[in-house]
Amino acid sequence: MIEMVCAGFGGQGILTSGLILAEAGMKLGKNVSWYPSYGSEMRGGTANCTVKFSEREIASPYARQIDILFSLNEPSIDKFEARLKPGGLLLTNSSIVPAGRKYRDDVRVIKVPVAEIAASYDNPRGANIVMMGTLAANSGLFDADALARMIDEYFSKKGKQNPKNALCFRAGADIH
Amino acid sequence: MEKVLMKGNEAMAEAALRSGCRFYSGYPITPQTEILEYLSWRLDEVGGTFVQAESELSGINMLLGASAAGARVLTSSSGPGFSLKQEGISYLVAADLPAVIIDVMRIGTGLGDIMQGQGDYLQLTKGGGHGDYHTIVLAPNSVQENSDMMDLAFDLAEKYRHPVLIASDAAIGQIAEAVELKEFREHDRDKYEWSIKGCKKGDEQRKIQNTYYTMPSYPEYLKAKYAGMESNEQRWESYRVEDAEVIAVAYGISSRVSKEAVDIAREKGLKAGLIRPVTLWPFPVKAFAGLKSVKAFISVEVNILGQMADDVRLATQCKYPVGSYGTFYDIPDPDVLVEKIEAFYEKEREK
Numbered sequence: 001m002i003e004m005v006c007a008g009f010g011g012q013g014i015l016t017s018g019l020i021l022a023e024a025g026m027k028l029g030k031n032v033s034w035y036p037s038y039g040s041e042m043r044g045g046t047a048n049c050t051v052k053f054s055e056r057e058i059a060s061p062y063a064r065q066i067d068i069l070f071s072l073n074e075p076s077i078d079k080f081e082a083r084l085k086p087g088g089l090l091l092t093n094s095s096i097v098p099a100g101r102k103y104r105d106d107v108r109v110i111k112v113p114v115a116e117i118a119a120s121y122d123n124p125r126g127a128n129i130v131m132m133g134t135l136a137a138n139s140g141l142f143d144a145d146a147l148a149r150m151i152d153e154y155f156s157k158k159g160k161q162n163p164k165n166a167l168c169f170r171a172g173a174d175i176h
Numbered sequence: 177m178e179k180v181l182m183k184g185n186e187a188m189a190e191a192a193l194r195s196g197c198r199f200y201s202g203y204p205i206t207p208q209t210e211i212l213e214y215l216s217w218r219l220d221e222v223g224g225t226f227v228q229a230e231s232e233l234s235g236i237n238m239l240l241g242a243s244a245a246g247a248r249v250l251t252s253s254s255g256p257g258f259s260l261k262q263e264g265i266s267y268l269v270a271a272d273l274p275a276v277i278i279d280v281m282r283i284g285t286g287l288g289d290i291m292q293g294q295g296d297y298l299q300l301t302k303g304g305g306h307g308d309y310h311t312i313v314l315a316p317n318s319v320q321e322n323s324d325m326m327d328l329a330f331d332l333a334e335k336y337r338h339p340v341l342i343a344s345d346a347a348i349g350q351i352a353e354a355v356e357l358k359e360f361r362e363h364d365r366d367k368y369e370w371s372i373k374g375c376k377k378g379d380e381q382r383k384i385q386n387t388y389y390t391m392p393s394y395p396e397y398l399k400a401k402y403a404g405m406e407s408n409e410q411r412w413e414s415y416r417v418e419d420a421e422v423i424a425v426a427y428g429i430s431s432r433v434s435k436e437a438v439d440i441a442r443e444k445g446l447k448a449g450l451i452r453p454v455t456l457w458p459f460p461v462k463a464f465a466g467l468k469s470v471k472a473f474i475s476v477e478v479n480i481l482g483q484m485a486d487d488v489r490l491a492t493q494c495k496y497p498v499g500s501y502g503t504f505y506d507i508p509d510p511d512v513l514v515e516k517i518e519a520f521y522e523k524e525r526e527k
Contacts, residue, residue, distance in 0.1 A: 019181065019352065022181055022352060023181045026179065026181050026354045031353075031354070032181070032353065032354060033351055033352070033353050034181070034351065034352040034353075035347075035350065035351050035352075036350060038206070038207060038290070038346075038350050057432075057435075058353075058432075059432040059433050059435060059436035059510060060429075060432065060433045060436070060507055060509075060510065061347060061351045061507070062506075062507060
């Protein structure tokens with residue numbers, strides 16, 4: 001069982017990222033669940049969802065201990081870092097999280113300047129896709145090429161095809 | 177069919193139209209609004225009618241009209257919105273009309289809150305509106321079952337000419353999981369003799385009205401109808417109950433975490449089991465017959481008072497202690513349920 005929390009500000013594509021990753025897990029033959037924080041929190045500006053990948057039946061949609069924290073803002077780290085498993089993976093958005101922030105020393109922290117990377121491809125709304133690239137390259141959950149294709153498929157189905165997404169994804173996948 | 181990832185609410189909406197439902201009228205309220213949102217464009221695609229009514233009251237009464245005309249009809253709500261539908265549900269029952277009504281349960285009394293809950297057990301199973309009635313109540317516990325139970329709901333509604341309620345909950349409605357959707361079924365709205373089809377000059381005029389006005393032996397008819405449902409429609413799932421000494425009773429989202437708790441307890445050598453009512457009414461009394469080792473039950477629900485515990489007492493003729501693990505806002509925690517099972521064994525040892 002892999003338990004992941006995706007968290008950030010509303011509008012950063014957090015819930016969409018979680019859905020794409022859950023769907024990618026389903027296509028790998030895993031049992032998956034995606035559970036949003038659908039309450040008043042979202043209207044207050046933060047959004048998060050829990051995504052679980054398992055060989056077995058999934059009971060609760062909640063995370064017991066977090067294996068991966070896919071975060072796009074600092075409040076998400078404040079809220080969820082303590083619940084990461086020792087050895088867990090913490091992806092942070094170094095475009096807005098202060099460089100001097102201290103992290104737990106028993107988790108793997110990868111700092112990704114998602115906003116700068118997305119801006120460099122003239123795709124400012126692609127910051128979450130940069131982070132999905134970094135996730136693919138560092139989690140062992142997904143094959144990066146396969147996930148890149150699934151992201152394109154997801155947006156194509158919605159009529160929002162954007163070739164810059166793949167560039168953002170590749171740049172994210174180069175970060176270790 | 178290939179599996180797709182869908183939210184529970186959307187899977188229910190899609191399954192309804194695949195079951196031949198072509199009429200929806202309702203009003204938005206969290207956490208069930210995705211049902212309306214989805215059907216607002218999807219029903220149009222399949223030639224159906226979607227109405228966002230001005231209130232829950234008009235929604236349920238439009239439903240009554242469409243049902244009288246033989247259509248497969250659906251509405252949905254949650255919390256206070258569901259309460260507003262009760263008068264219409266009572267009228268549907270009185271007129272012997274089929275309908276499927278979804279309650280994506282939330283938490284609390286009055287306005288309560290939009291968070292996870294199973295707050296409406298009493299309302300759903302004991303009648304809910306005015307008069308002498310029960311409705312069949314189905315309780316899915318996954319996105320797959322949200323889809324699978326829709327055919328059953330419409331079939332039972334028409335078999336008994338009676339409203340069928342689906343007791344979903346916020347967790348099952350909001351979660352996205354893999355689901356294999358069913359094939360489309362056609363519904364011929366003129367297939368039943370009882371429906372209103374319009375009449376030409378000279379034809380016999382018929383109307384749908386309260387059966388109490390027309391039925392010569394109404395009390396006998398009513399008793400026989402409910403007795404039939406109670407003997408034929410009890411549905412449940414039993415898990416590791418054969419030698420179980422402590423049996424959790426849980427439906428919907430609570431049944432999933434209870435099942436996990438049973439496995440954890442078993443690994444610790446505790447003889448735990450689970451009875452999961454799939455129909456909340458008729459309550460699956462038959463599931464409680466012939467249990468040889470049981471010493472206690474614990475009802476697991478997302479509400480404060482443990483609304484189902486009394487039905488467990490009745491089903492077991494008050495022969496066993498029935499505890500309650502109820503949560504507020506949050507889905508029950510399997511580890512806490514295991515602690516409660518362990519506490520039972522500690523008490524037994526002290527005796």
